[in-house]
Amino acid sequence: MTLTSRSLPFPPARLLPSLALLLCLALSLPLAAQEHTAVIGARASLEPWSDPLEALGTLRADESVTLSATVTEIIAEVNFRDGEVVEAGQLLVRLEDGEEQAQLRVTQALRDERRNAVERLTQLQSRNMAPRADVEDAQAQLRQVQAEIQALEARLANYRLRAPFGGRVGFRNVSSGALVTPGTELVTLDKLDVMKLDFSVPEVYLALLEPGLRLTARSVAFPDETFEGEVASVGSRVDPVSRSIAVRAELANPELRLRPGMLMEVVLQRSPREAVVVPESVLLPSGDRQFVLVIDEDDGNRLERREVRVGERRTGQVEILEGLAPGMLVVAHGVQRVQEGDRVELIGIADDVISIREILETNRDAGDA
Template sequence: MTTAQVQPRDWNDSIAALGTVNARESVTVTAKVSETVERVHFDSGDRVAAGQVLVTLSGNQQQAALRAAEAAATEAEQQYVRGTELVGQQLIARASIDTLRATRDSARANVAEMRADIGDRTIRAPFAGVLGLRQVSPGALVTPGTAIATLDDLSTVYVDFPVPEVRLASIAAGQRVFGSSAAYPGETVEGAVQIVDSRVDPNTRAVAVRAAFDNPGDRLRPGMLIQVRLEQRQRQALMVPEIAVIQVGRDTFVYRVLEDDTVEQAPVTLGVRGQGLAEIVEGIEPGTRIVIDGTGKLRPGMKIVEGTVQEAKSQTADAPAAAEGDAP
């Protein structure tokens, strides 16, 4: 039999939920044009920098078209310069120079278009990250939308998880979040709330919360299931061990120890639960002495004596004493 005085203690409310890991940046690298793969510059799982060349597509026809466009642009530029000189000498009409300028500008635009077309045949990493499995090989024909590889920035990952709308007012950016994964038993990672969604799901009455976690070693991968615990502001709460709380039907009570060491049932209202503790919202005051364990043997009016219980004298005083020599 154990008793203790109940006193307020520091307590952090927490919200438990299941979340999914998402990469900070994630994309499936694809081609923009239909062309044959000339060379692949990466292997599966490579870490690449932003702008690094991943795949080169064949572009012989485009290279030839570019050389022709550059030659036409050079000729148009020379014609324009020559026309400018002739206008200065008043040998041709000034209106002619406008035609030559338009021809030159059109040739320049054609060169730019050819260069852009060739640029589309060099596929680069849009940001730094880790590549997934390679999906193409040299000689393969790719078309717009053909998956070449996945690319994920895993330096920081996001974990999205739902929170009931009734807790919406208590969530704010910057709050600490702790996560754990079945892939790493016993390990906990710490992050922080980055943003709370602007909408509540009308079907689940929950709001999506996004937390950011540093990810050294790329241990957390997109798609992983994470158990998250969102800590809220610290407050004072009257917490008692859950084993001290008795539930009988709809009645909830603890055993309060009176000044004469007898016990009585004290109906209580519970708040949050966690870490083997239960919050008493109503029913007892700070400093109240209650029975922590051994409650299964207690009845109202029993007396606690040095860790054991016995019937109170008021309940046994009228019991007749057995006469000496009486038969049992």
């Protein structure tokens, strides 16, 4: 049997170069048309870091007092309004003191009389016309009257209630004309520009507690705000029942929004340090090991899979102990769609100013346009 080119299982030799060229073009087209996967990056940054210790605390005023009457008398004046901020020494309540003022004037007149007597006897004694004993008796009587004046002035102070320190008064529950007796509460006064925060922590953390340790506090009354302070003192005893120790911190309150009695969520900043920090979304767990995808900007955004050792975590962030240096760029969004060796398209870098969601929304709007 004679074989012809039509009966052969492969094309004629003259067609082989053309088929080879078409095959090469077919294989090269997908590679040329392939696009780099879009990802969002984040830079490893060097930030202050600490190990949080949480507790619940109660606020107290820096200074707090309830002013009460010490004598039985009628109120003559009330010189404050509910919730008013007053200064130290400001007159708040004045009681009727007409009788005491009259006694003071009588005693002052007696003092003037005794003083004149001392001066006359002193002049006579200088001329040897009066015995020295009379001069000494007159001087003693003058000192006695002066002491009585001081006693009257001290008693008169009880008829005027002044603010012992600057702060904010409470509700006004008394009125002019009301009769008060010793112990009657007239007004409360709190110094609120600095607040004391009392809380307890387990005794196992005693070695870490010291004055000056930084903390943050939050309240349900101001859910979007964090208040900063520091430990002022540590209790001298451990509670034998709860095995905890009392701690007192101080919080600045310049706007007077915090009030005594408020419940605060406290976070103590233990072991403060500088740490390399990245978003938690960059981690690729593999068993007990953690990896990240580093973007090599000098090699066309090629990815390198690198093992890291992580430390403490906080909301949305993780501390990197080994494997990354500050400033390195890693994949923060899109880690599941790429692998080591890929080149990627970097559509944005997430940081404290712009989030991953904002970057995605911006690129989606740009695509729609």
